[in-house]
Amino acid sequence: MKGSRRIRGSITMAELAKKCGFSKATVSRALADDPRVKPETKELILEMAERYNYRPHAVASNLARRRTKTIGLLFPSAPRTIADPFFLEYLHGVSETLFEQGFSLLIPQLHQERVTDTIEELVAHRRVDGIILTEPRLVDERIALLKESKVPFVFLGSTVDEDVSWVDGDNRGGICQGVQALGALGHKRIAVILGEEGLVSTEKRFLGYQDGLASLGLELDWELVWPGDFTRKGGYEAVVGHLDQIQSGDVTAIMASNDLMAIGAIQALNQAGVSVPQQVSVMGFDGIEVGKYLSPPLTTVQQPVYNLGKEVAGVLLGLIAEEHGVVHRTLPVSIVNETNTIGPAVPRGAA
Amino acid sequence: MKGSRRIRGSITMAELAKKCGFSKATVSRALADDPRVKPETKELILEMAERYNYRPHAVASNLARRRTKTIGLLFPSAPRTIADPFFLEYLHGVSETLFEQGFSLLIPQLHQERVTDTIEELVAHRRVDGIILTEPRLVDERIALLKESKVPFVFLGSTVDEDVSWVDGDNRGGICQGVQALGALGHKRIAVILGEEGLVSTEKRFLGYQDGLASLGLELDWELVWPGDFTRKGGYEAVVGHLDQIQSGDVTAIMASNDLMAIGAIQALNQAGVSVPQQVSVMGFDGIEVGKYLSPPLTTVQQPVYNLGKEVAGVLLGLIAEEHGVVHRTLPVSIVNETNTIGPAVPRGAA
DNA sequence: CTGAAAGCGCTAACAA
DNA sequence: TTGTTAGCGCTTTCAG
Numbered sequence: 001m002k003g004s005r006r007i008r009g010s011i012t013m014a015e016l017a018k019k020c021g022f023s024k025a026t027v028s029r030a031l032a033d034d035p036r037v038k039p040e041t042k043e044l045i046l047e048m049a050e051r052y053n054y055r056p057h058a059v060a061s062n063l064a065r066r067r068t069k070t071i072g073l074l075f076p077s078a079p080r081t082i083a084d085p086f087f088l089e090y091l092h093g094v095s096e097t098l099f100e101q102g103f104s105l106l107i108p109q110l111h112q113e114r115v116t117d118t119i120e121e122l123v124a125h126r127r128v129d130g131i132i133l134t135e136p137r138l139v140d141e142r143i144a145l146l147k148e149s150k151v152p153f154v155f156l157g158s159t160v161d162e163d164v165s166w167v168d169g170d171n172r173g174g175i176c177q178g179v180q181a182l183g184a185l186g187h188k189r190i191a192v193i194l195g196e197e198g199l200v201s202t203e204k205r206f207l208g209y210q211d212g213l214a215s216l217g218l219e220l221d222w223e224l225v226w227p228g229d230f231t232r233k234g235g236y237e238a239v240v241g242h243l244d245q246i247q248s249g250d251v252t253a254i255m256a257s258n259d260l261m262a263i264g265a266i267q268a269l270n271q272a273g274v275s276v277p278q279q280v281s282v283m284g285f286d287g288i289e290v291g292k293y294l295s296p297p298l299t300t301v302q303q304p305v306y307n308l309g310k311e312v313a314g315v316l317l318g319l320i321a322e323e324h325g326v327v328h329r330t331l332p333v334s335i336v337n338e339t340n341t342i343g344p345a346v347p348r349g350a351a
Numbered sequence: 352m353k354g355s356r357r358i359r360g361s362i363t364m365a366e367l368a369k370k371c372g373f374s375k376a377t378v379s380r381a382l383a384d385d386p387r388v389k390p391e392t393k394e395l396i397l398e399m400a401e402r403y404n405y406r407p408h409a410v411a412s413n414l415a416r417r418r419t420k421t422i423g424l425l426f427p428s429a430p431r432t433i434a435d436p437f438f439l440e441y442l443h444g445v446s447e448t449l450f451e452q453g454f455s456l457l458i459p460q461l462h463q464e465r466v467t468d469t470i471e472e473l474v475a476h477r478r479v480d481g482i483i484l485t486e487p488r489l490v491d492e493r494i495a496l497l498k499e500s501k502v503p504f505v506f507l508g509s510t511v512d513e514d515v516s517w518v519d520g521d522n523r524g525g526i527c528q529g530v531q532a533l534g535a536l537g538h539k540r541i542a543v544i545l546g547e548e549g550l551v552s553t554e555k556r557f558l559g560y561q562d563g564l565a566s567l568g569l570e571l572d573w574e575l576v577w578p579g580d581f582t583r584k585g586g587y588e589a590v591v592g593h594l595d596q597i598q599s600g601d602v603t604a605i606m607a608s609n610d611l612m613a614i615g616a617i618q619a620l621n622q623a624g625v626s627v628p629q630q631v632s633v634m635g636f637d638g639i640e641v642g643k644y645l646s647p648p649l650t651t652v653q654q655p656v657y658n659l660g661k662e663v664a665g666v667l668l669g670l671i672a673e674e675h676g677v678v679h680r681t682l683p684v685s686i687v688n689e690t691n692t693i694g695p696a697v698p699r700g701a702a
Numbered sequence: 703c704t705g706a707a708a709g710c711g712c713t714a715a716c717a718a
Numbered sequence: 719t720t721g722t723t724a725g726c727g728c729t730t731t732c733a734g
Contacts, residue, residue, distance in 0.1 A: 010475055013727060023705045028729060038703055055475045059419060060727035063410050063710050070455065085641065088439040095458050104421065104457045104478075107446050124361055124406045127455075232644060263644045270646045290436070290641045293583065293614050295621045363711060374721045379713060389719060411711035414726050 010055040020048050031056065070104045071316065072128040074118065076135045084260065085288040086305060087134075090156065093309020094132060101317055103129075116145055123149040130316045132156065136166070136200045152319040156312050157201050158328065165319060167311040167329045169303035171201055171285075172208035174333035178255055178283045178301045179212025181335055186345035187253040187281060188218060191245070193228040193238045193265060195257040202230075205257045205285065212255075224251065228261050235261025239268035246274060252281065252345045259284035259291045259300055266294070266341065277343035287336055296340040301333050361406040371399050382407065421455045422667065423479035425469065427486045435611065436639045437656060438485070441507065444660020445483060452668055454480075467496055474500040481667045483507065487517070487551045503670040507663050508552050509679065516670060518662040518680045520654035522552055522636075523559035525684035529606055529634045529652045530563025532686055537696035538604040538632060539569060542596070544579040544589045544616060546608040553581075556608045556636065563606075575602065579612050586612025590619035597631060598623070603696045610635035610642045610651055617645070617692065628694035638687055647691040652684050 017027045022045065029037045030045040037045075048054075062069055073094060075087055095105055106128055108118055119142055122128050130152040133142060136159040143161055146153045155166040182190050192209045195202030210220055226242055228234040235256055245251045246269070256262035262284030266276050276282050277299075284291060287302030308331060315327050368378045373396065381388045381396040388396075399405075413420055424445060426438055446456055457479055459469055470493055473479050481503040484493060487510040494512055497504045506517040533541050543560045546553035561571055577593055579585040586607055596602045597620070607613035613635030617627050627633050628650075635642060638653030662680055669675050 024728075025706080025730080026704055029704090032729090036703060041703080053475070055477070057727050058478055059410055059414050060710090061729075063414050063712090064727075064729040066710070068410060085436065085439070088436070099459055104455065106455045108450055124404070126406070127409055267644070267646050290644060293618070293641060294645065295618050365711075375712075376714080376722080377720055380720090383713090387719060392719080408711050411726090412713075414728095415711080415713040417713095417726070 011052045013054070013056070016045075016049060016052060016054045019052065020045050068127060068129050069102060070106050070128050071098055071313070072106045072108060072122045072131040074108070074115070074131065074133045085290050086258070086260075086286050089289060089305040090134075090309040093306040093311075094313045095309075097310045097313035097317070103317070116141060119145055119149075123151045130154075130320050132312055132316055136160070136164075137198050138200055138203060139198070152316060154312050154316045154319065154327075156308060157199075158204070158330070160200060163326050165315055165327045167308055167315055167327075167331070168201075169308060169331050170333050171204040172211065174301040174303070175205045175208030175255065175257070175285060176211040176215065177333070177335060178285065179209055180215060181338065182253045182255065182281055182283060182342060183212070183216035183218070185253075185281065185342060188345065189221075189224065189251050190218070190253040190255055191224040191226055191242070191251045193226045193235055193254065193256045193261050195261075196229045197227070202257065209255060228257060230258050230261060232260045232264035232267075235264030236268045237264075239265045239272075243268075243272055246280060247272070252279075253342065254280060254282045256282065256284050259286040259288045259298060262298055262300065262341075263291070263294065266298075277341050279346065281342035281345070283342055287333075291337075294341075297337045299335070299337045299339070299341040302336040303333050304331050307331060362403045363408070364405070367396075367400060367403060367405045370403065371396050419478060419480050420453060421457050421479050422449055422664070423457050423459060423473045423482040425459070425466070425482065425484045436641050437609070437611075437637055440640060440656040441485075441660040444657040444662075445664045446660075448661045448664035448668070454668070467492060470496055470500075474502045481505075481671050483663055483667055487511070487515075488549050489551055489554060490549070503667060505663050505667045505670065505678075507659060508550075509555070509681070511551060514677050516666055516678045518659055518666055518678075518682070519552075520659060520682050521684050522555040523562065525652040525654070526556045526559030526606065526608070526636060527562040527566065528684075528686060529636065530560055531566060532689065533604045533606065533632055533634060533693060534563070534567035534569070536604075536632065536693060539696065540572075540575065540602050541569075541604040541606055542575040542577055542593070542602045544577045544586055544605065544607045544612050546612075547580045547585075548578070550581075553608065560606060579608060581609050581612060583611045583615035583618075586615030587619045588615075590616045590623075594619075594623055597625060602631070604632040604693065605634070607633065607635050610637040610639045610649060613649055613651065613692075614642070614645065617649075628692050630697065632693035632696070634686075634693055638684075642688075645692075648688045650686070650688045650690070650692040653687045654684050655682050658682060 013027055014024055017024045020027060026037055026041065027045055030042045031049065058069065098105055108122060122131060131146065132154055134156045136155045136157050138160060143164055155164060158166050158168040179190060194206055213220055226238040228238045254265055256265055262282050266282050269276050269280055274280055284298050284300035287300050291298035291300055311329055318324050364378055365375055368375045371378060377388060377392065378396055381393045409420065449456055459473060473482060482497065483505055485507045487506045487508050489511055494515055506515060509517050509519040530541060545557055564571055577589040579589050605616055607616055613633050617633050620627050620631055625631055635649050635651035638651050638656065642649035642651055659682060662682065666678050
């Protein structure tokens with residue numbers, strides 16, 4: 001009668017051990033399916049655990065095992081946010097894999113200016129067993145910090161650094177394909193809207209654009225290289241800032257570095273009275289769900305967004321379990337809705 | 352020389368205590384800003400903590416305090432998913448408030464058929480300090496289970512049950528406003544696309560529709576009540592299934608119970624060669640971000656989605672801290688993009 | 703194959 | 719004001 005210590009909830013391992021007539025140690029082993037316990041014993045313990053509805057206490061277990069069973073997930077900072085549709089689908093994949101393995105997801109609040117502070121907090125407070133990051137930059141201060149911390153981490157998106165693990169869609173090849181598809185429709189003047197400056201993906205996609213032009217026998221013309229930032233607003237403004245080139249009939253196709261910018265671009269075109277795809281073709285990249293909400297649905301290079309999430313999580317778990325070392329994985333992409341927002345080039349004489 | 356126990360990472364509280372020349376208890380108190388420690392002592396300890404870069408070990412602390420500092424977040428099950436844009440924005444709000452208070456977010460994998468299993472696991476494994484749920488149903492088995500578990504919980508969306516806490520947008524009033532706006536444009540035949548059956552929100556929104564009709568002096572006509580399920584596909588199919596009413600010119604306006612269905616409806620209309628808003632007006636409800644990606648942007652009743660998330664999290668934290676009891680909070684809504692996808696009623700003689 | 707005992711790092715009575 | 723002493727519930731040597 002020392003007072004009921006547990007208000008409610010299931011039985012504790014010590015209690016279960018007593019009921020079984022074994023020690024905590026044996027119960028712990030049985031539950032962990034340790035080969036050292038006699039099969040009959042194991043069976044008995046498992047049965048009793050079931051009968052008394054025993055539930056392991058994750059926190060205590062984690063404390064004893066010096067782990068957290070939690071993964072930190074970092075989203076990009078402004079101008080892109082967690083509200084970017086791409087990241088929702090990605091999150092879906094990440095969370096699914098993680099939860100299957102019993103991991104929780106910690107989405108920390110980002111320190112506005114200093115991403116590194118967020119990372120330091122995660123590792124210093126030993127809040128997580130591993131970290132998933134996005135959007136590596138050409139020069140990325142996070143990487144040095146993470147390496148030093150010894151916490152396993154993976155990037156969504158390829159890094160410049162060779163000894164960092166990452167998973168990525170085929171940015172360069174995908175954009176190249178997109179440009180080729182436009183070329184196949186007769187387009188000779190294909191503009192590109194670039195992504196946010198400083199990101200590896202922006203760079204890769206631009207290279208893909210150049211590859212595409214080269215394969216079509218076209219020259220790179222800097223007049224057709226429009227800056228952007230991966231946001232819808234950025235795509236909108238890129239078009240607004242180059243309306244003359246469009247209205248003069250010089251540019252007949254636009255390759256946007258992502259869907260959100262393609263959507264913004266289409267809005268700007270519509271507002272300017274330019275019809276898509278009759279007058280100008282627009283191709284996106286990513287294949288986010290919302291592209292399908294448009295009328296007509298956006299023609300785009302589909303990334304396996306959901307699978308990217310699953311892969312990234314899987315790689316991190318492998319790293320944590322020390323099943324493998326550095327991994328670089330590139331997933332294939334493919335064009336979807338091929339005949340919607342792109343169409344044959346219609347020369348409208350600049351003459 | 353007993354072997355370095357900590358491979359890396361910061362100093363432990365015991366070590367810090369030794370360096371300070373105080374006991375662990377005092378250090379613990381000082382760090383918790385307990386008024387019982389002498390100011391000078393506190394200052395010294397804080398200084399040393401800073402100097403040696405001491406970081407509390409959250410897991411150990413949680414174990415000792417019998418808490419988890421983790422909140423379980425449940426998303427609706429099929430046909431809606433975590434990939435519903437509404438929930439991403441909502442998640443954004445929830446996570447922000449939670450992280451400000453040092454809570455983590457656990458998004459468990461949903462057991463396909465039995466939501467109750469998921470809940471049982473969350474509470475039985477003592478994985479969370481509280482739970483946030485969505486989409487209460489008219490008859491909701493989750494509620495009894497949660498009440499019995501004693502784990503604090505809050506719903507996004509009002510419940511039938513009076514002694515359950517919830518936060519909600521003004522569904523009924525919002526839809527009513529929407530209908531009135533359509534009425535003000537001369538529409539007399541306003542169809543409604545209902546939400547998923549069995550949900551409280553579906554019911555409330557339908558009531559709002561009826562309120563709106565009543566205020567316009569219109570009769571409820573069951574021919575104008577089209578079933579739906581809150582998905583884009585559902586909205587699309589609702590329109591396809593009633594094209595005759597639209598093409599005959601009988602129906603001139605559609606009030607969708609959410610944006611996703613409004614988007615689907617517009618797609619179906621466009622495909623049928625019916626222009627929006629020239630021939631048919633469409634109004635949504637929610638105000639999700641993607642509505643703004645459409646050309647023209649969707650006219651809709653804007654819910655404060657992000658704030659709903661913040662509020663819901665805030666209420667739950669209050670419940671956990673026992674700062675208050677049951678809370679019901681209704682947030683106001685308002686029409687946005689008023690003149691985009693709705694327009695004056697154009698009678699197109701059914702005669 | 704099983705058990706005893708010593709923690710994981712921190713908190714919280716209870717004393718002093 | 720501070721220290722002592724027990725744990726929180728589980729894992730893991732180390733013996734047997």
